[in-house]
Amino acid sequence: MPSYVTHLESAIEPEVSLDHQILQTTHADRPLFVRYDLPAIRSAVSRDEIEKRDPTIWRYRELLPVESESHVVSLGEGLSPIIPVPELGKRMGGLTNLFIKDESQLPTGSFKARGLCMAVSRAKELGAKSLAIPTAGNAGGALAAYAARAGLDAYIFMPADTPVVNKYEAALFGAHVFLVDGLIGQCGATVREGTEYMNWFDVSTLKEPYRIEGKKTMGLELAEQFNWKLPDVVLYPTGGGTGLIGMWKAFHELLELHWLDSEHLPRMFACQSTGCAPMPTAFATGKRFAEPFPDPHTIASGLRVPAAVGDFLILDAVRQSNGEARAADESRINEWMHLAARAEGISICPEAAVCIGVLENLIAEQKIDPDSRIVIFNTGAAQKYVETLTVDLPPVPKTSDNKIDWKKIAALSDG
Ligand SMILES: *Cc1c(COP(=O)(O)O)cnc(C)c1O
DSSP: OOOOOEEEEESTTTOEOOOOSOOOOBTTTEEEEEEHHHHHHHHOHHHHHHHHHHHSGGGGGSSSSSGGGGHHHOOOOOOOEEEHHHHHHOOOOSSSEEEEEEGSSSGGGBBBHHHHHHHHHHHHHHOOOOEEEEOSSHHHHHHHHHHHTOOEEEEEEETTTTTTHHHHHHHHTEEEEEEEEHHHHHHHHHHHHHHHHHOOOOOOTTTTSSSHHHHHHHHHHHHHHTTTTSEEEEEEEEEHEEEEEHHHHHHHHHHHOOOOOOOOOOEEEEEEEEBBBBHHHHTTOSSSSSSOOSSOOOOOGGOOOOOOTTTHHHHHHHHHHEEEEEEEGGGGHHHHHHHHHHHHHOOOOHHHHHHHHHHHEEEEEEOOOTOOOEEEOOOOGGGGGGGGOOOOOOOOOOOOSSSBBHHHHHHTOOO
Protein backbone atom coordinates (compact mmCIF):
# COMPACT_ATOMS: atom_id res chain seq x y z
CA MET A 1 0.00 0.00 0.00
CA PRO A 2 2.29 2.82 -1.19
CA SER A 3 1.54 6.27 0.19
CA TYR A 4 1.07 9.27 -2.06
CA VAL A 5 0.72 11.84 0.72
CA THR A 6 3.10 14.77 0.19
CA HIS A 7 2.27 17.09 3.08
CA LEU A 8 -0.38 18.76 5.20
CA GLU A 9 -1.53 22.19 4.11
CA SER A 10 -3.36 24.94 5.95
CA ALA A 11 -6.90 25.16 4.61
CA ILE A 12 -6.86 28.96 4.81
CA GLU A 13 -3.21 29.71 3.89
CA PRO A 14 -2.24 27.13 1.21
CA GLU A 15 1.40 28.33 1.32
CA VAL A 16 1.73 26.86 4.83
CA SER A 17 3.03 23.30 4.49
CA LEU A 18 3.47 20.86 7.40
CA ASP A 19 5.05 17.45 7.93
CA HIS A 20 2.46 14.66 7.77
CA GLN A 21 4.54 12.20 9.83
CA ILE A 22 3.75 14.06 13.04
CA LEU A 23 0.34 13.88 14.67
CA GLN A 24 -0.85 17.40 13.82
CA THR A 25 -4.12 18.88 14.85
CA THR A 26 -4.45 22.37 13.38
CA HIS A 27 -2.24 25.25 12.25
CA ALA A 28 -3.02 28.54 14.00
CA ASP A 29 -6.39 27.01 14.98
CA ARG A 30 -7.41 26.54 11.33
CA PRO A 31 -8.05 23.16 9.65
CA LEU A 32 -5.41 21.24 7.71
CA PHE A 33 -5.83 19.40 4.41
CA VAL A 34 -3.92 16.27 3.41
CA ARG A 35 -2.29 16.76 -0.01
CA TYR A 36 -1.31 13.97 -2.41
CA ASP A 37 0.94 13.51 -5.42
CA LEU A 38 -2.01 13.26 -7.81
CA PRO A 39 0.03 12.88 -11.03
CA ALA A 40 1.79 9.88 -9.46
CA ILE A 41 -1.56 8.36 -8.46
CA ARG A 42 -2.79 8.93 -12.00
CA SER A 43 0.01 6.86 -13.46
CA ALA A 44 -0.18 4.20 -10.74
CA VAL A 45 -3.87 3.29 -10.78
CA SER A 46 -6.89 3.53 -13.07
CA ARG A 47 -10.63 3.85 -12.47
CA ASP A 48 -11.13 0.37 -13.88
CA GLU A 49 -8.75 -1.12 -11.36
CA ILE A 50 -10.56 0.62 -8.50
CA GLU A 51 -13.93 -0.68 -9.68
CA LYS A 52 -12.68 -4.26 -9.26
CA ARG A 53 -11.70 -3.87 -5.60
CA ASP A 54 -13.61 -4.79 -2.41
CA PRO A 55 -16.69 -2.62 -1.74
CA THR A 56 -15.28 -0.53 1.13
CA ILE A 57 -13.77 2.96 1.32
CA TRP A 58 -10.35 1.30 1.16
CA ARG A 59 -10.84 0.70 -2.58
CA TYR A 60 -9.66 4.34 -2.89
CA ARG A 61 -6.53 3.65 -0.82
CA GLU A 62 -4.17 5.68 -3.06
CA LEU A 63 -6.27 8.74 -2.19
CA LEU A 64 -6.27 8.01 1.55
CA PRO A 65 -3.70 8.98 4.19
CA VAL A 66 -3.01 5.61 5.88
CA GLU A 67 0.40 4.30 4.82
CA SER A 68 0.51 0.70 5.98
CA GLU A 69 -2.25 -1.83 5.46
CA SER A 70 -1.52 -3.22 8.94
CA HIS A 71 -2.84 0.02 10.43
CA VAL A 72 -6.18 -0.05 8.65
CA VAL A 73 -8.94 -0.34 11.26
CA SER A 74 -11.98 -1.49 9.31
CA LEU A 75 -15.52 -2.63 10.01
CA GLY A 76 -16.44 -3.01 6.34
CA GLU A 77 -17.46 0.65 5.91
CA GLY A 78 -18.35 2.23 2.64
CA LEU A 79 -19.92 1.92 -0.78
CA SER A 80 -23.34 2.75 0.62
CA PRO A 81 -26.12 2.31 -1.93
CA ILE A 82 -27.53 5.13 -4.02
CA ILE A 83 -31.22 4.30 -4.05
CA PRO A 84 -33.58 5.75 -6.67
CA VAL A 85 -36.64 7.18 -4.86
CA PRO A 86 -39.25 7.72 -7.61
CA GLU A 87 -42.26 7.66 -5.29
CA LEU A 88 -40.79 10.32 -3.01
CA GLY A 89 -39.88 12.32 -6.14
CA LYS A 90 -43.45 12.07 -7.37
CA ARG A 91 -44.88 13.20 -4.04
CA MET A 92 -42.48 16.13 -3.98
CA GLY A 93 -43.90 17.54 -7.18
CA GLY A 94 -42.68 15.43 -10.09
CA LEU A 95 -38.95 15.00 -9.54
CA THR A 96 -37.88 12.35 -12.05
CA ASN A 97 -34.30 11.68 -10.99
CA LEU A 98 -34.26 11.79 -7.21
CA PHE A 99 -31.84 9.54 -5.27
CA ILE A 100 -30.94 8.91 -1.65
CA LYS A 101 -27.40 7.91 -0.75
CA ASP A 102 -28.14 5.76 2.25
CA GLU A 103 -25.44 6.20 4.85
CA SER A 104 -27.62 4.67 7.55
CA GLN A 105 -26.22 1.30 6.41
CA LEU A 106 -22.70 2.06 7.63
CA PRO A 107 -21.21 0.66 10.88
CA THR A 108 -22.91 2.30 13.91
CA GLY A 109 -25.71 3.52 11.64
CA SER A 110 -24.28 6.79 10.40
CA PHE A 111 -21.79 8.27 7.93
CA LYS A 112 -19.63 9.29 10.92
CA ALA A 113 -18.07 5.83 10.54
CA ARG A 114 -16.18 7.03 7.44
CA GLY A 115 -14.36 9.84 9.20
CA LEU A 116 -13.63 8.05 12.42
CA CYS A 117 -12.45 4.92 10.65
CA MET A 118 -9.80 7.10 8.97
CA ALA A 119 -8.91 9.18 12.05
CA VAL A 120 -8.52 6.10 14.25
CA SER A 121 -6.48 4.23 11.62
CA ARG A 122 -4.11 7.14 11.12
CA ALA A 123 -3.87 7.91 14.85
CA LYS A 124 -2.91 4.28 15.43
CA GLU A 125 -0.33 4.49 12.67
CA LEU A 126 1.24 7.57 14.24
CA GLY A 127 1.34 5.97 17.69
CA ALA A 128 -1.49 7.69 19.57
CA LYS A 129 -2.75 5.75 22.58
CA SER A 130 -5.90 7.56 23.54
CA LEU A 131 -8.32 9.69 21.60
CA ALA A 132 -10.90 12.25 22.70
CA ILE A 133 -13.91 13.80 21.01
CA PRO A 134 -16.71 16.26 21.68
CA THR A 135 -19.86 14.98 19.98
CA ALA A 136 -23.45 15.87 19.24
CA GLY A 137 -24.15 12.12 19.08
CA ASN A 138 -23.16 9.87 16.20
CA ALA A 139 -19.46 10.74 16.13
CA GLY A 140 -19.13 9.43 19.69
CA GLY A 141 -20.58 6.03 18.79
CA ALA A 142 -18.40 5.75 15.70
CA LEU A 143 -15.22 6.72 17.56
CA ALA A 144 -16.06 4.24 20.34
CA ALA A 145 -16.54 1.40 17.85
CA TYR A 146 -13.33 2.02 15.88
CA ALA A 147 -11.30 2.65 19.04
CA ALA A 148 -12.53 -0.69 20.42
CA ARG A 149 -11.53 -2.37 17.16
CA ALA A 150 -8.08 -0.71 17.29
CA GLY A 151 -7.53 -1.40 20.99
CA LEU A 152 -7.20 2.31 21.80
CA ASP A 153 -8.79 4.34 24.61
CA ALA A 154 -11.62 6.73 23.72
CA TYR A 155 -12.83 9.65 25.84
CA ILE A 156 -16.18 11.03 24.73
CA PHE A 157 -17.88 14.24 25.85
CA MET A 158 -21.50 14.82 24.83
CA PRO A 159 -24.27 17.22 25.86
CA ALA A 160 -26.45 15.66 28.58
CA ASP A 161 -29.48 15.84 26.26
CA THR A 162 -27.86 13.84 23.41
CA PRO A 163 -30.15 11.08 22.01
CA VAL A 164 -30.13 8.09 24.36
CA VAL A 165 -28.97 5.56 21.75
CA ASN A 166 -25.80 7.61 21.19
CA LYS A 167 -25.02 7.50 24.90
CA TYR A 168 -25.59 3.76 25.19
CA GLU A 169 -23.72 2.71 22.06
CA ALA A 170 -20.59 4.62 23.05
CA ALA A 171 -20.67 3.02 26.49
CA LEU A 172 -21.36 -0.40 24.95
CA PHE A 173 -18.10 -0.19 22.99
CA GLY A 174 -16.21 0.50 26.20
CA ALA A 175 -15.47 4.20 25.73
CA HIS A 176 -15.21 6.59 28.67
CA VAL A 177 -18.38 8.61 28.17
CA PHE A 178 -19.07 11.86 30.01
CA LEU A 179 -22.21 14.00 29.92
CA VAL A 180 -21.64 17.74 29.78
CA ASP A 181 -24.05 20.37 31.03
CA GLY A 182 -23.97 22.51 27.89
CA LEU A 183 -23.68 22.32 24.10
CA ILE A 184 -21.05 20.90 21.78
CA GLY A 185 -18.93 24.04 22.27
CA GLN A 186 -18.59 23.29 25.99
CA CYS A 187 -17.73 19.67 25.17
CA GLY A 188 -15.01 20.95 22.82
CA ALA A 189 -13.58 23.24 25.48
CA THR A 190 -13.44 20.28 27.90
CA VAL A 191 -11.57 18.17 25.35
CA ARG A 192 -9.08 21.01 24.71
CA GLU A 193 -8.40 21.40 28.41
CA GLY A 194 -8.08 17.63 28.90
CA THR A 195 -5.76 17.22 25.92
CA GLU A 196 -3.03 19.15 27.72
CA TYR A 197 -3.46 17.13 30.88
CA MET A 198 -4.14 13.68 29.37
CA ASN A 199 -2.04 13.81 26.18
CA TRP A 200 -5.04 12.83 24.04
CA PHE A 201 -5.19 13.02 20.27
CA ASP A 202 -8.08 15.44 19.75
CA VAL A 203 -10.34 14.12 16.97
CA SER A 204 -12.82 17.03 17.08
CA THR A 205 -14.36 17.99 13.74
CA LEU A 206 -11.67 19.62 11.57
CA LYS A 207 -9.22 19.77 14.48
CA GLU A 208 -7.25 17.01 12.76
CA PRO A 209 -6.90 16.35 9.03
CA TYR A 210 -8.01 12.72 8.69
CA ARG A 211 -11.75 12.62 9.40
CA ILE A 212 -12.43 14.64 6.28
CA GLU A 213 -10.29 12.25 4.24
CA GLY A 214 -12.68 9.50 5.36
CA LYS A 215 -15.74 11.59 4.51
CA LYS A 216 -14.23 12.49 1.17
CA THR A 217 -15.00 8.93 0.11
CA MET A 218 -18.70 9.92 -0.17
CA GLY A 219 -17.66 12.15 -3.07
CA LEU A 220 -15.49 9.45 -4.64
CA GLU A 221 -18.35 6.94 -4.38
CA LEU A 222 -20.78 9.45 -5.86
CA ALA A 223 -18.54 9.76 -8.92
CA GLU A 224 -18.02 6.03 -9.30
CA GLN A 225 -21.67 5.11 -8.68
CA PHE A 226 -22.86 7.70 -11.19
CA ASN A 227 -20.46 6.25 -13.73
CA TRP A 228 -17.95 9.10 -13.39
CA LYS A 229 -20.52 11.80 -14.27
CA LEU A 230 -21.38 13.58 -11.04
CA PRO A 231 -25.04 14.38 -10.28
CA ASP A 232 -26.41 17.90 -10.79
CA VAL A 233 -27.55 18.67 -7.26
CA VAL A 234 -26.39 17.46 -3.82
CA LEU A 235 -28.38 18.21 -0.67
CA TYR A 236 -26.29 17.65 2.42
CA PRO A 237 -27.38 18.06 6.08
CA THR A 238 -24.67 20.29 7.45
CA GLY A 239 -23.47 20.50 11.03
CA GLY A 240 -19.69 20.89 11.22
CA GLY A 241 -19.68 20.52 7.46
CA THR A 242 -16.97 17.85 7.11
CA GLY A 243 -19.04 15.79 4.68
CA LEU A 244 -19.64 18.71 2.35
CA ILE A 245 -16.07 19.99 2.58
CA GLY A 246 -14.74 16.46 2.09
CA MET A 247 -16.86 15.85 -1.01
CA TRP A 248 -15.83 19.18 -2.51
CA LYS A 249 -12.18 18.22 -1.94
CA ALA A 250 -12.82 14.82 -3.53
CA PHE A 251 -14.34 16.39 -6.66
CA HIS A 252 -11.25 18.55 -7.18
CA GLU A 253 -8.91 15.61 -6.71
CA LEU A 254 -10.97 13.68 -9.28
CA LEU A 255 -10.70 16.60 -11.71
CA GLU A 256 -6.93 16.64 -11.31
CA LEU A 257 -6.83 12.89 -11.85
CA HIS A 258 -8.89 13.30 -15.05
CA TRP A 259 -11.20 10.58 -13.76
CA LEU A 260 -14.43 12.49 -14.40
CA ASP A 261 -16.12 12.17 -17.78
CA SER A 262 -17.70 15.59 -17.33
CA GLU A 263 -16.14 18.54 -15.54
CA HIS A 264 -19.57 19.66 -14.45
CA LEU A 265 -19.61 19.61 -10.61
CA PRO A 266 -22.83 19.32 -8.56
CA ARG A 267 -24.49 22.36 -7.03
CA MET A 268 -23.95 21.86 -3.30
CA PHE A 269 -26.77 22.77 -0.90
CA ALA A 270 -25.84 22.99 2.78
CA CYS A 271 -29.09 22.18 4.61
CA GLN A 272 -29.80 23.18 8.21
CA SER A 273 -32.83 23.60 10.49
CA THR A 274 -34.37 26.94 11.40
CA GLY A 275 -33.56 25.87 14.98
CA CYS A 276 -29.81 26.13 14.27
CA ALA A 277 -29.00 27.96 11.05
CA PRO A 278 -25.62 29.71 11.21
CA MET A 279 -24.69 28.85 7.59
CA PRO A 280 -27.89 30.11 5.90
CA THR A 281 -27.57 33.32 7.91
CA ALA A 282 -23.97 33.88 6.78
CA PHE A 283 -24.83 32.86 3.21
CA ALA A 284 -27.75 35.26 2.98
CA THR A 285 -25.68 38.17 4.29
CA GLY A 286 -22.70 37.44 2.01
CA LYS A 287 -20.26 36.64 4.83
CA ARG A 288 -17.32 34.21 4.57
CA PHE A 289 -17.37 33.44 8.32
CA ALA A 290 -20.54 32.67 10.29
CA GLU A 291 -21.67 34.24 13.56
CA PRO A 292 -22.42 31.73 16.36
CA PHE A 293 -26.15 30.89 16.20
CA PRO A 294 -27.88 31.97 19.43
CA ASP A 295 -29.93 29.47 21.50
CA PRO A 296 -29.72 26.52 19.07
CA HIS A 297 -32.35 23.80 19.41
CA THR A 298 -33.19 21.04 16.94
CA ILE A 299 -34.18 17.37 17.04
CA ALA A 300 -31.65 16.89 14.25
CA SER A 301 -28.93 16.57 16.88
CA GLY A 302 -26.14 16.21 14.30
CA LEU A 303 -26.97 19.71 13.07
CA ARG A 304 -26.84 21.33 16.49
CA VAL A 305 -23.51 23.02 15.78
CA PRO A 306 -23.95 26.77 16.40
CA ALA A 307 -20.35 27.62 15.41
CA ALA A 308 -18.33 25.54 12.94
CA VAL A 309 -14.51 25.74 12.67
CA GLY A 310 -14.81 25.08 8.94
CA ASP A 311 -17.54 27.67 8.29
CA PHE A 312 -15.53 29.42 5.54
CA LEU A 313 -14.86 26.10 3.79
CA ILE A 314 -18.58 25.23 3.77
CA LEU A 315 -19.56 28.67 2.48
CA ASP A 316 -16.77 28.75 -0.13
CA ALA A 317 -17.84 25.35 -1.53
CA VAL A 318 -21.52 26.28 -1.59
CA ARG A 319 -20.80 29.56 -3.42
CA GLN A 320 -18.25 28.12 -5.87
CA SER A 321 -20.74 25.40 -6.81
CA ASN A 322 -23.62 27.82 -7.43
CA GLY A 323 -25.48 26.24 -4.51
CA GLU A 324 -26.91 27.75 -1.35
CA ALA A 325 -27.03 27.32 2.40
CA ARG A 326 -30.68 26.96 3.39
CA ALA A 327 -32.73 26.21 6.49
CA ALA A 328 -35.92 24.11 6.68
CA ASP A 329 -38.65 24.57 9.25
CA GLU A 330 -37.73 22.76 12.50
CA SER A 331 -41.40 22.05 13.31
CA ARG A 332 -41.84 19.97 10.14
CA ILE A 333 -38.86 17.59 10.51
CA ASN A 334 -41.04 14.74 11.76
CA GLU A 335 -43.42 15.16 8.86
CA TRP A 336 -40.58 14.84 6.30
CA MET A 337 -39.14 11.79 8.10
CA HIS A 338 -42.53 10.10 7.80
CA LEU A 339 -42.98 11.19 4.19
CA ALA A 340 -39.72 9.62 3.03
CA ALA A 341 -39.91 6.54 5.24
CA ARG A 342 -43.45 5.72 4.10
CA ALA A 343 -42.89 6.47 0.43
CA GLU A 344 -39.71 4.44 0.09
CA GLY A 345 -39.03 2.25 3.14
CA ILE A 346 -35.81 4.09 3.92
CA SER A 347 -34.98 4.95 7.52
CA ILE A 348 -34.56 8.71 7.24
CA CYS A 349 -32.82 10.53 10.10
CA PRO A 350 -34.04 14.00 11.18
CA GLU A 351 -30.92 15.55 9.62
CA ALA A 352 -31.77 14.14 6.18
CA ALA A 353 -35.41 15.17 6.64
CA VAL A 354 -34.14 18.76 6.70
CA CYS A 355 -32.82 18.22 3.13
CA ILE A 356 -36.28 17.17 2.02
CA GLY A 357 -37.67 20.42 3.44
CA VAL A 358 -35.02 22.48 1.68
CA LEU A 359 -35.64 20.64 -1.58
CA GLU A 360 -39.38 21.32 -1.27
CA ASN A 361 -38.62 25.06 -1.04
CA LEU A 362 -36.13 25.04 -3.91
CA ILE A 363 -38.68 23.31 -6.15
CA ALA A 364 -41.41 25.78 -5.15
CA GLU A 365 -39.06 28.66 -6.01
CA GLN A 366 -38.13 26.96 -9.32
CA LYS A 367 -34.46 27.06 -8.42
CA ILE A 368 -33.92 23.44 -9.48
CA ASP A 369 -34.86 21.66 -12.68
CA PRO A 370 -37.22 18.80 -11.65
CA ASP A 371 -35.58 16.48 -14.20
CA SER A 372 -32.03 17.04 -12.95
CA ARG A 373 -30.19 14.32 -11.04
CA ILE A 374 -30.66 15.17 -7.36
CA VAL A 375 -29.02 13.32 -4.46
CA ILE A 376 -30.06 13.61 -0.82
CA PHE A 377 -27.66 12.24 1.78
CA ASN A 378 -29.35 10.15 4.46
CA THR A 379 -26.52 10.52 6.94
CA GLY A 380 -27.93 8.27 9.67
CA ALA A 381 -30.59 5.80 10.73
CA ALA A 382 -33.93 6.94 12.14
CA GLN A 383 -33.69 4.19 14.80
CA LYS A 384 -31.00 6.19 16.58
CA TYR A 385 -33.56 8.89 17.44
CA VAL A 386 -36.17 6.92 19.39
CA GLU A 387 -37.07 9.99 21.44
CA THR A 388 -38.36 11.83 18.36
CA LEU A 389 -40.18 8.80 16.93
CA THR A 390 -43.21 8.97 19.20
CA VAL A 391 -45.97 6.80 17.76
CA ASP A 392 -49.26 5.69 19.30
CA LEU A 393 -49.70 1.93 18.92
CA PRO A 394 -53.19 0.50 19.60
CA PRO A 395 -53.96 -2.88 21.23
CA VAL A 396 -55.53 -5.61 19.03
CA PRO A 397 -59.16 -4.43 18.49
CA LYS A 398 -61.83 -6.56 20.15
CA THR A 399 -65.56 -7.06 19.58
CA SER A 400 -68.10 -6.76 22.43
CA ASP A 401 -67.86 -10.55 23.04
CA ASN A 402 -64.06 -10.24 23.37
CA LYS A 403 -63.11 -11.80 20.02
CA ILE A 404 -60.54 -10.20 17.71
CA ASP A 405 -62.36 -7.64 15.60
CA TRP A 406 -61.15 -8.70 12.12
CA LYS A 407 -63.57 -6.33 10.40
CA LYS A 408 -61.80 -3.40 11.97
CA ILE A 409 -58.40 -4.75 10.92
CA ALA A 410 -59.62 -5.48 7.39
CA ALA A 411 -60.91 -1.92 7.11
CA LEU A 412 -57.28 -0.69 7.35
CA SER A 413 -56.56 -2.18 3.89
CA ASP A 414 -59.56 -0.52 2.23
CA GLY A 415 -58.79 2.72 0.44
C1 LIG B 1 -22.80 14.73 12.30
C2 LIG B 1 -24.00 14.54 11.51
C3 LIG B 1 -24.35 15.42 10.47
C4 LIG B 1 -23.52 16.65 10.14
O1 LIG B 1 -22.33 16.27 9.55
P1 LIG B 1 -21.17 17.24 9.12
O2 LIG B 1 -20.54 16.58 7.94
O3 LIG B 1 -20.22 17.35 10.25
O4 LIG B 1 -21.78 18.54 8.76
C5 LIG B 1 -25.46 15.13 9.71
N1 LIG B 1 -26.23 14.05 9.96
C6 LIG B 1 -25.95 13.19 10.94
C7 LIG B 1 -26.84 12.03 11.17
C8 LIG B 1 -24.82 13.39 11.75
O5 LIG B 1 -24.53 12.52 12.72
